[in-house]
Amino acid sequence: MNISNLLKNFAQKRKTPLQLKFLYNYNKKKTKKNLVEQSKFLYNELSIRLSHRVFDLMKLPYGIPSIPEIKNVIHLYSESFQRIQLSKMPNNFEDIEHFTNLLENIKYRHNNLENNIAQGISIINNPLIDYSLIDNELNRFFISRIGIRTLISQQIETIKHNKNIFSKCNLKNIVINSIDNVNYLSEFTLENTPNIKINCKDDINLLYIENHLEYIITEILKNAYVAHDKFDSNEYIQIDVSEGKSDIIIKISDKGGGFKFNDIENTLSFSYTTNKVDFSKIYKQTKIISGYGFGLPMSKLYAQYFGGDLFINPIENIGTDVFIYINKLGHNSEKLY
Numbered sequence: 475m476n477i478s479n480l481l482k483n484f485a486q487k488r489k490t491p492l493q494l495k496f497l498y499n500y501n502k503k504k505t506k507k508n509l510v511e512q513s514k515f516l517y518n519e520l521s522i523r524l525s526h527r528v529f530d531l532m533k534l535p536y537g538i539p540s541i542p543e544i545k546n547v548i549h550l551y552s553e554s555f556q557r558i559q560l561s562k563m564p565n566n567f568e569d570i571e572h573f574t575n576l577l578e579n580i581k582y583r584h585n586n587l588e589n590n591i592a593q594g595i596s597i598i599n600n601p602l603i604d605y606s607l608i609d610n611e612l613n614r615f616f617i618s619r620i621g622i623r624t625l626i627s628q629q630i631e632t633i634k635h636n637k638n639i640f641s642k643c644n645l646k647n648i649v650i651n652s653i654d655n656v657n658y659l660s661e662f663t664l665e666n667t668p669n670i671k672i673n674c675k676d677d678i679n680l681l682y683i684e685n686h687l688e689y690i691i692t693e694i695l696k697n698a699y700v701a702h703d704k705f706d707s708n709e710y711i712q713i714d715v716s717e718g719k720s721d722i723i724i725k726i727s728d729k730g731g732g733f734k735f736n737d738i739e740n741t742l743s744f745s746y747t748t749n750k751v752d753f754s755k756i757y758k759q760t761k762i763i764s765g766y767g768f769g770l771p772m773s774k775l776y777a778q779y780f781g782g783d784l785f786i787n788p789i790e791n792i793g794t795d796v797f798i799y800i801n802k803l804g805h806n807s808e809k810l811y
Contacts, residue, residue, distance in 0.1 A: 477555070477559070480525075480555075480559055481528055482525075483525075484521050484526075484555070485522075485525040485526055485528070485529050487522045489519070489522055490519055490522075494640070494681075494780050497624070497625075497628055498638065506567065509567065509632075510564055510566065510567075512632075513564035513573055513629070514563060516577075516625060516629055517563055517564060520558060520577075520622060520625065521555060521558055521559060523618055523621065523622050524551050524555040524558070524622070525555055527551050527615055527622075528548060530611060530614050530618075531544065531547060531548045531551070532548060533611065534608065534611050535607050535608065535611075536598065538594070538598070538608070541594040541597055541598075543591065543593045543594030543597075544590075544591065547587055547590050547591060547594075550584065554580045554583070554584070557576060557580065558576070558580075561573060571633065574633040577626045577629055578626075578634070580626065581626045581627070581630070584623070588768055591612070591615075595608070595612075595744060595745055598745065605743055605745045606739075606743075608745060609742075609743050609745065609771070612771075616772060616775050617775045617779060620686075620775060620776060620779050621779070624639070624779075627639050639683050640682065640683055641681070641682075641683075642679050642680075642681055643679060643681070643682050643684045643687055644678070645674055645678040645680065645722060645724070646672070646674045646675070646715070648684065648687050648688050649672055649674060649691060649713055649715065649724075651688060652688050652692040655688075655692050656692060656695045659696070660699050664699060664700070664703040667699070668707070668709075668710070668711050668728075669710050669711070670710065670711050671710045671712045671713065672715075673713065673715065674714070675715075678715055680722050680800065680802050681802075682800065687800065689772075689776055690777055690798055691724065691726070691798070693769035693770065693772065693773045694726045694769075694770075694796050695711070696769060697769060697770065697794075698711050698726060698728035698796075700730075701728055701794065702728060702729065702730040704730065705729075705731035707728075707729045709728075709793075711726065711727065711729070712725075712727040713726050713727075714727075717802075720801060720802060721800060721802060722802050723797065723798070724798040724800070725795060725796070725797050725798075726795070726796045726798070727795045727796075728793045728794055729792065729793040730793055730794065731790075731791060731792070731793065732788040732791060732792050733788045733790060733794070734788070735790070738786055738788065741770050741786060742771050742774060743771065744768055770784075770786070777799065777800065780800075780801055781801035782798070782799045782800040782801045784796065784797070784798050784799070785797045785799075
């Protein structure tokens with residue numbers, strides 16, 4: 475089997491954008507025939523998506539693919555593609571179980587991938603570099619990564635736990651859980667933990683992937699906490715949640731001093747952070763609240779994945795308002811580049 479040729483072959487194939495409603499119904503009819511068909515689809519779809527990511531990373535400019543951390547990520551994706559291709563196409567439930575175990579291992583091995591890429595990108599420091607080119611390619615890469623992990627997670631939950639990754643999410647509970655997460659991190663890294671005001675009805679619910687919502691809110695709050703700490707602000711962070719006809723709108727307003735309007739593009743760049751981190755601490759499991767530089771751009775991609783978005787409005791010397799829009803109708807397809 476010539477893996478290089480196979481990679482090129484699959485990279486020429488088109489990805490299949492999926493709707494939230496389709497994924498939600500993915501494991502509703504668990505007949506043997508349906509499970510086999512779904513697993514076969516996933517076998518091919520993941521091969522296509524992994525092959526696209528290999529070539530996208532290899533196309534990164536400025537010699538980035540030769541950076542050891544990025545080279546390792548390319549190898550990891552190539553290896554994952556190869557492992558799927560060397561595995562048996564699922565034709566019965568025993569095959570499906572083996573295939574699902576393989577996907578679970580692949581997902582585990584890809585867990586630290588964001589940190590690896592962040593570390594690789596942090597090495598680049600040249601005023602002549604056009605970072606927008608890098609960001610465009612990384613946007614493609616990471617939104618596909620979200621899709622790959624969503625599909626793999628759905629397969630694992632369906633086959634191994636008889637569950638669905640989609641659930642009825644209560645927004646107020648998710649906001650409270652996110653606050654608890656950031657409060658925990660702030661104990662290790664910040665001098666003061668800001669107070670929070672929540673304006674959210676108890677009955678705002680949404681059929682969605684809970685950890686996607688929690689990721690977005692947690693990352694925005696982490697930035698707000700750090701801003702308050704640096705600005706020495708005693709003001710509240712205000713969280714407002716509203717349900718519209720087609721969207722859930724979450725507004726997070728801090729009083730952490732804001733920043734220049736012209737810096738908005740920087741905050742959404744994978745190459746920018748206001749608090750450089752010692753990456754050795756990541757692998758020692760040290761509690762870190764900021765520094766990767768990926769929190770905001772990744773949050774925007776998570777919001778966009780099923781048709782939402784994220785917008786940042788800074789008010790210099792006062793604070794920052796972040797608006798998160800989550801599509802609640804479920805008919806939008808995945809955003810794929």
